[in-house]
Amino acid sequence: MEPLAKESCAACRPNSPRVTAYEIVNLKSQIPDWDFIEKNGIPQLERTYKFPDFKSAIAFTNSVGEAAETEGHHPALLTEWGKVTVTWWTHAISGLHRNDFIMAAKTDAIANQFPT
Numbered sequence: 001m002e003p004l005a006k007e008s009c010a011a012c013r014p015n016s017p018r019v020t021a022y023e024i025v026n027l028k029s030q031i032p033d034w035d036f037i038e039k040n041g042i043p044q045l046e047r048t049y050k051f052p053d054f055k056s057a058i059a060f061t062n063s064v065g066e067a068a069e070t071e072g073h074h075p076a077l078l079t080e081w082g083k084v085t086v087t088w089w090t091h092a093i094s095g096l097h098r099n100d101f102i103m104a105a106k107t108d109a110i111a112n113q114f115p116t
């Protein structure tokens with residue numbers, strides 16, 4: 001199967017499917033370092049990446065932003081000195097879509113290009 005990070009996001013509409021519990025088991029195995037969280041009743045994927053300084057943290061943030069613009073799917077990003085917290089969910093369905101797992105995998109691939 002094609003790795004998640006190489007997939008592209010599908011256009012998302014309010015009737016787009018949420019991932020099923022069955023799909024989540026397989027998808028999660030490809031993004032083992034992400035946490036499932038819930039904010040305001042909305043399930044989300046979240047991971048905090050560590051960096052040696054602010055400069056690399058903001059550069060990583062901008063790279064994730066560029067990937068988001070390319071795919072038309074956008075994260076919440078919190079940039080701090082030495083760390084960036086990335087949160088993915090699908091606004092259109094107030095939940096998790098396959099797109100969120102694709103973007104989490106892409107975010108991991110971007111992080112691999114930065115010093116830790």
Ligand SMILES: C[C@H](O)[C@H](O)[C@H]1CNC2=NC(N)=NC(=O)C2=N1
Pocket residue numbers: 012072073074075088089090091092093
């Ligand atoms: C019209 C536009 O593509 C939509 O509003 C997109 C933009 N980026 C998005 N990003 C995320 N994370 N969820 C969405 O539902 C979403 N919708």
